[in-house]
Amino acid sequence: MKRKKIKARYRNFLSLGILFLLMACVESYDFKSEGTASVIIVQGFVSDEFKRHEISLSNSYDLESDENSFITNAAVSVIASDGAQYDYFHTENGVYKSYDEFQAEAGKTYQLEILHEGVTYLSEEEKIYGRSEIGEVEASLRVNNAGIEGIAITTERSSNEDQVQFFRYDYSETYKIVAPYSSGYKLVVDPDGQNASLVEAPDERRVCYNTEESIESVLKTTKFREDQTEFEDVIRFLPVNDLKIRYRYSILLKQYLISPDAYNFYETLKELSGSQNAFSQNQPGFITGNIKAVNSNNKVLGYFEVASADEKRIFVDPLEFFNVTDFPGFDQYCSLVWPGVPMRPNSPDPLVGYIESGEYQYVGDRNSPYAAMIDLPPDTPVGPYILANISCVDCRTLGTNVQPEFWIEDE
Amino acid sequence: MQRLLFLFIFCMSLQSLSAQDSIQKLTINFNDVPLREALQQIEERSGLEIFYAEQWIPETLISKTFEETPLNEILDELFSETILNYYIFNGENIILTSNSRIYDKLPEGFFGRDPQENIDQDLVQDEPSAAPVFYNNSQDPNQEIETVRIGKEGAQPNRRTYQLSGYVLDKATGEPITNLAVILENTGTGVSTNINGYYEIKLRAGENLIRTSSITNENVTKRVIIYSDGTLNLNLTESLESLGEVQISSNANKNVENANTGEEEIDIENIKNVPLVLGERDILKVAMTLPGITTAGEGSAGYNVRGGKADQNLILLDDAVMYNPAHFFGLFSAINPFTTGSATIYKGNIPAEYGGRLSSVFDLRTKDSNTREFQGEASIGPVTSNLTVELPIIKEKSGLMLGGRSTYSNWILRSLDEPQLKNSTAFFYDGIAKYNHEFNENNKLTATAYVSDDRFSITSDSVYNYQNRLLTLHYNHRFNDRNRGALILTNSDYKFNIDYDNSLQDSFRSGYHINETEVKLDMKHVLNSAHQFDYGVSTKLYQIDPGFIEPLDSESSINDFSLSEEQGLESAIWLADNYEVNEKLSLSAGLRYSIFTSLGAEQIRYYDPASPKNDNSVIGTEEFESNEPIKTYSGPELRLSARYFLLPDLSVKGSYNNTYQYIHTLSNNVTVSPTDTYRLSGYHIEPQGxxxxxxxxxxxxxxxxxxxxxxxxxxxxDNLLDFKTGANLFLNEFVETEVIQGEGKSYGAELLIKKKAGDFNGWLSYTYSRSFLKLDGEFDEETVNDGEFFPSNYDKPHDFSLVTNYKLTQRFSFSANFVYQTGRPITYPTGKFDYGGSEYVLYSDRNQFRIPDYYRLDLSVNLEGNHKLEKLGHTFWNFSVYNVLGRNNPYSVFFVTQDGEVEGKQASIFSVPVPTISFNFQF
Structure with missing residues (x-):
């Protein structure tokens, strides 16, 4: 993996250097579709976890379009070298699930077969490349390249001396959210739509949890580290101003031991879309995976991956690394407003507009300490109530107030 | 004063034409005394007074004993080595004269001569003539013509004509000025100087006006009063203002006469007038304005000549190969404009002595140092400062030139608001030293050392560095008029390093290194005026460290790893005949035979031919020992070119040539990047042709x-190297698994109109050209665009350049450039797709679309200091504005996936007018 990282790194800085040094400018470019050659996109993945595995099928789509066109009518199956065949059925959005639970086993090879509109697509025969065992997952205080402090999530890995290994990591992050302001009340717009009135609000708005899945996999390799028995790889870095680490944070790290070819496929995908820049551009082209059409010239883009999986969850208390004052203050992400009074007797209360937008909610009255936090010109006619961003008074707009089952508040 | 005295004496002599009698005899002994003192002694002994102007008397020492010698004999003896004449006046005074002789009788025919006889006598040269030399002394006061007196009038009968000869040398360099016309004003006839600056001209006795005429040097007129055969050496200064015209005069019809096709010469001196970005004089950038030579874009290193790839140019600085002639990724070239003497580009027929690259040869030569006097030049621009000095070591024999440039562009980075860049650095320098030593006219040695270095650190954790180093020893020997040769030893070295240092345990240094050593014997034989042969032999050893990685500190968990060293031996012999068949037809026929052997140690993998080369298709391996030949390639290379004069100033030229190249860049970038590596042909990678x-x-x-x-x-x-999409070339032991070798095809028409002289000069070039690639491997992943020809990355059909200079006065000039080019092809996405929750773009056919066209106008004003000779130095100011129109020329269009969404981006480098001032000082 390292080699790719190196590449990406110097490419980046080359571009930056020239860009800024010489008044270069990069601006967005309006691109138009110049032709549509639809290509079948296959994401195939089977692991050694005993479960119902999934395969996704879709078509590529126009540049202007945002409509993903899923393939829902294909016959999908995975055939093992021992003759076992695992058939899949379409669930929704192009995702096919195996009817039965199964797992990839060492010593066997697996092949993906797709039949769609009379064309058969076959993958190469893939196998598990050893057993993935995730090492210690740790959080530590680090400084990133931009000089910003933050929490790095690392895995400790022991490399195999004989063989270069390739890993893919996915993760799922869960973090606690505490609404910075609480009042015990909220404003409700009256049925006539003219006024809003204060009602009691339960405390359930204060503490929530949110879970986010990683979008792109993180790729790592033991290349150039074959002789090292143990080393760390940074999988995730959260700068101190990331609100995910404002309170308690948890990450579930999934490690897949993948084949060199699969690694190269993902790398290429990433390279052609991510680290492209003005001055050293990789030659783009069609990315060939390990799936081909057998009885036609149709192009397929995708990879059928067979991998060994392992996972580990850790919890992080950011206060072990930072003081409360290190985090961004509430005022940096919460804004307060103090709506005025109606202009004329018959016009609706300005509060109504704020409340109906769903963006703001009651935080206190004119006698609350919030009043002092708002700078208004003298003699501004002010109403009775002060509002804040809704996310600052009701955390349910950011997550759920149901604590996840796996959540451990204190270790 | 001299003249007045002379006139006086002359009048006196006419008035008193009495015979010289009763000559005194003296016994006198001079022992190492100056002539002036000797004359004083004579005065004392003889009691005579001697009249003379002190400045006439040379500082010669006299050692002589005279015993009872008549005074006139003593004087004859004393003045024999001088231009002095004497006249003993009335036996009391001795009047000395310079050059002239005082006559005591009128010559025959003084009062008129038969015209017929006169004509006859004029026709007969060297006929003794009794006529004394008289000349008109009245002078136009406005005409500051120096009068030179040559020789001494003899008492014997004079000849009518005398021979004047001498050397004409350049005042500054002491080099002979050849082909300088020495013209006799009276008759309009003249002679020209030979290769040594030597001339001989017959002058009529007496006063002559001679004038020199040359475009390279100042024109002088001298009044020569000649009394006998003599010499007149002239030292002329270069006429700076007309330097641009030098080439026209010396190679006036080279354009039509040269038998070689596609040869371009860059007038180094004149490029200072061409407006260039950030005031950097840049020879290679000027080359871009010539037809057939392009670059993929502003800020892109590498040149594409006649549709060839950027790695197909042999860039030679004093015969040594320069692997990366770019600073700042191609925004500036690494060629020092102040030390470079000549730049010739061969893009058509490449002479047989050059080889190893397919498309072109950039033959850059450093000037010889001045061997007469110290000389220097300095310039200050916004990006670099430049200093060149020429130091004579042994007068008129050897000299050393030192040139250096360094950037101080760090301030540009520092002055930016971007916090990340405040800590970054960008630095480059290059230095050159050249020593030239002329042992005698047949033996000359020059030695050149060159180094260039670029260092960047944009992010705090990475330092990027690349370096060229060249060494040349060049020994020229002239065996005789017909045979001469040069023995050339060169060594070139190129390397780059990336230091990556962070707080994690993966700090490393990785890099690449290539070194080549060449010995070349280049001989010339002039058989007769029709045949001139060039022949020679060369051999070159390549040593390449294709890549390494090592831990940067003890904390790092990175292991040492390096690819095994690559070696190769490339040799060639050649013979070429420059044959003047007749007045109209001239041939340049060359044959070169090149042979390349890749050498171990290396492990070679054999692959199953029925499947694509990859780790799974290996069917065997073989270990080769160090220096063991692995694979040899060879082939003949024809270099044929002919010229035929249709009219005296119209010629047609045609050529055919083929070339082989055994070294390739590994790059899967669209354009040239400094991290591109060079690899040799070997078992799996065949040479390009x-x-x-x-x-x-x-x-x-x-x-x-x-x-x-x-x-x-x-x-x-054929066998052009390309790579599979997403090929991994960094530290890849088995590059052959990523390589596709394909065919190329290019064609074009080039038009050039060049006006080299006059107040308004410049050139216009237009090229229509196409360049295509075909990658049609056996397997799907080795096929691009269905195996059809597609436009290469540098295919720019229309390329128009206009470079003009208008001289308002000798000191003021205006210059303008205009450039128009078709936008280069890009690979455009044909769609999008989702993968793992992210959106990506789908590329299918390569290079089917183009970025918008490129055009740019640059203007500059040049102000030269005056040319007074006494002035300490010569100054030159240049004010220029690059991209006056502020055209936002896209350099590239690319697509990124950000936060799961595809975005198109367009990058341009100089999207606003860039004004620059630079100052240049010669001393």
């Missing part, structure tokens, strides 16, 4: 001041 036909018409107009040419070419090539 190309064939080019070219035909052109060349015509000069207006007495060779305007040159025009139109040239067409058709070129095919």
């Amino acid at each position: 190309a064939r080019q036909f070219s035909l052109g018409f060349f015509k000069n107009w207006m007495e060779n001041t305007v040159e025009t040419s139109i040239e067409g070419y058709y070129k095919t090539s």
Whole structure:
């Protein structure tokens, strides 16, 4: 993996250097579709976890379009070298699930077969490349390249001396959210739509949890580290101003031991879309995976991956690394407003507009300490109530107030 | 004073024409006394007074004993080595004269002569004539013509003509000025100086006005009063203001006469007038304005000549190969403009002595140092400062030139608001030293050392560095008039390093290194005026460290790893005949045979031919020992070119040539990047080959001041190296698994109109050209665009350049450039797709679309200091504005996936006008 990282790194800085040094400018470019050659996109993945595995099928789509066109009518199956065949059925959005639970086993090879509109697509025969065992997952205080402090999530890995290994990591992050302001009340717009009135609000708005899945996999390799028995790889870095680490944070790290070819496929995908820049551009082209059409010239883009999986969850208390004052203050992400009074007797209360937008909610009255936090010109006619961003008074707009089952508040 | 005295004496002599009698005899002894003292002693002994002007008397020492010698004999003896004459006046005074002789009788025919006889006598040269030399002393006071007296009038009968000879040398460099006309004003006839600056001219006795005429040097007029055969050496200063015209005069009809097609010469001196970005004089950037030579874009290193790849140019600095002639990724070239003497680009027929690259040769030569006096030049621009000095070591024999440039562009980075860049650095320098030593006219040695270094650190954790180093020893020997040769030893070295240092345990240094050493013997033999042979032999050893990685500190968990060293031996022999068949037809026929062997140690993998080369298709391996030949390639290379004069100033030229190249860049970038590595041909990678036909018409107009040419070419090539999409080339032991070798095809027509002289000069070039690639491997992943020909990354059909300079006065000039080019092809996405929750773009056919066209106008004003000789130095100011129109020329269009969404981006480098001032000082 390292080699790719190196590449990406110097490419980046080359571009930056020239860009800024010489008044270069990069601006967005309006691109138009110049032709549509639809290509079948296959994401195939089977692991050694005993479960119902999934395969996704879709078509590529126009540049202007945002409509993903899923393939829902294909016959999908995975055939093992021992003759076992695992058939899949379409669930929704192009995702096919195996009817039965199964797992990839060492010593066997697996092949993906797709039949769609009379064309058969076959993958190469893939196998598990050893057993993935995730090492210690740790959080530590680090400084990133931009000089910003933050929490790095690392895995400790022991490399195999004989063989270069390739890993893919996915993760799922869960973090606690505490609404910075609480009042015990909220404003409700009256049925006539003219006024809003204060009602009691339960405390359930204060503490929530949110879970986010990683979008792109993180790729790592033991290349150039074959002789090292143990080393760390940074999988995730959260700068101190990331609100995910404002309170308690948890990450579930999934490690897949993948084949060199699969690694190269993902790398290429990433390279052609991510680290492209003005001055050293990789030659783009069609990315060939390990799936081909057998009885036609149709192009397929995708990879059928067979991998060994392992996972580990850790919890992080950011206060072990930072003081409360290190985090961004509430005022940096919460804004307060103090709506005025109606202009004329018959016009609706300005509060109504704020409340109906769903963006703001009651935080206190004119006698609350919030009043002092708002700078208004003298003699501004002010109403009775002060509002804040809704996310600052009701955390349910950011997550759920149901604590996840796996959540451990204190270790 | 001298003249007045002379006139006085002359009048006196006419008035008293009495005979010289009763000559005194003296016994006198001089022992190492100055002549002046000797004369004083004579005065004392003889009691005579001697009249003379002190400045006439040379500082010669006299050692002589006279015993009872008549005074006139003593004086004869004393003055024999001088230009002095004497006249003993009335036996009391001795009057000395310079050059002239005082006559005591009128010559025969003084009062008129038969005209017929006169004519006859004029026709008969060297006939003794009794006529004394008289000349008109009245002078036009406005005419500051120096009068020179040559020789001494003898008492014997004079000849009517005398021979004047001498050397004409350059005042500054001491080099002989050849082909300088020495013209006799009276008759308008003249002679020219030979290669040593020597001339001989017959002058009528007496006063003559001679004038020198040359475009390279100042023109002087001298009044020569000649009394006998003599010498007159002239030291002339270079006429700076007309330097641009030097080439016209010396190679006036080279454009039409040269038998070689596709040869371009860059007038180094004149490029200072060409407006260039950030005030950097740049020879290679000027080359871009010539037809057939392009670059993929502003800020892109590498040149594409006649549709060839950027790695197909042999860039030679004093015979040594320069691997990366770019600073700042191509925004500036690494060639020092102040030390460079000549730049010749061969893009058509490449002479047989050059080889190893398919497309072109950039033959850059450093000036010889001045061997007479210290000389220097300095310039200050916004990006770099430059200093060149020339130091004579042994007068008129050897000299050392030192040139250096360094950037101080860090301030540009520092002055930016971007916090990340405040800590970054960008730095480059280059330095050159050249020593030239002329043992005698047959033996000359030059030695050049060059180094260039670029260092960047944009992010705090990475330092990026690349370096060129060249060494040349060049020994020229002239065996005789017909045979001469050069023995050349060169060594070139190129390397880059990336230091990556962070707080994690993966700090490393990785890099690449290539070194080549070449010995070349280049001989010339002039058989007769029709045949001139070039022949020679060369051999070159390559040593490449294709890549390494090592931990940067003990904390790092990175292991040492390096690819095994690559070695190769490339040799060639050649013979070429420059054959003047007749007045109209001239041939340049060359044959080169090149042979390349890749050498171990290396592990070679054999692959199953029925499947693509990859780790799974290996069917065997073989270990080769160090220096063991692995694979040998060889082939003949024809270099044929002919010129035929249709009219005296119109010629047609045609050529065919083929070339082989055994070294390739590994790069899967669209354009050249400094991290591209060079690899040799070997077991799996075959040498590239190309064939080019070219035909052109060349015509000069207006007495060779305007040159025009139109040239067409058709070129095919094979085994061009390309790579599978997403190929991983960094530290890849088995590059063959990523390689596709394909065919190339290019053709074009080039038009050039050049006006080299006059107040308004410059050139216009237009090229229509196409360049295609075909990658049609056996397997799907080795096929691009269905195996059809597709436009290469540097295919720019229309390329128009206009470079003009208008001289308002000798000191003020204006320059303007205009450039128009078709936008280069890009690979455009044909769609999008989702993968793992992210959106990506789908590319299918390569290079089917183009970025918008490129055009740019640059203007500059040049102000030269005056040319007074006494002035300490010569100054030159240049004010220029690059991209006056502020055209936002896209350099590239690319697509990124950000936060799961695809975005198109367009990058341009100089999207606003860039004004620059630079100052240049010669001393």
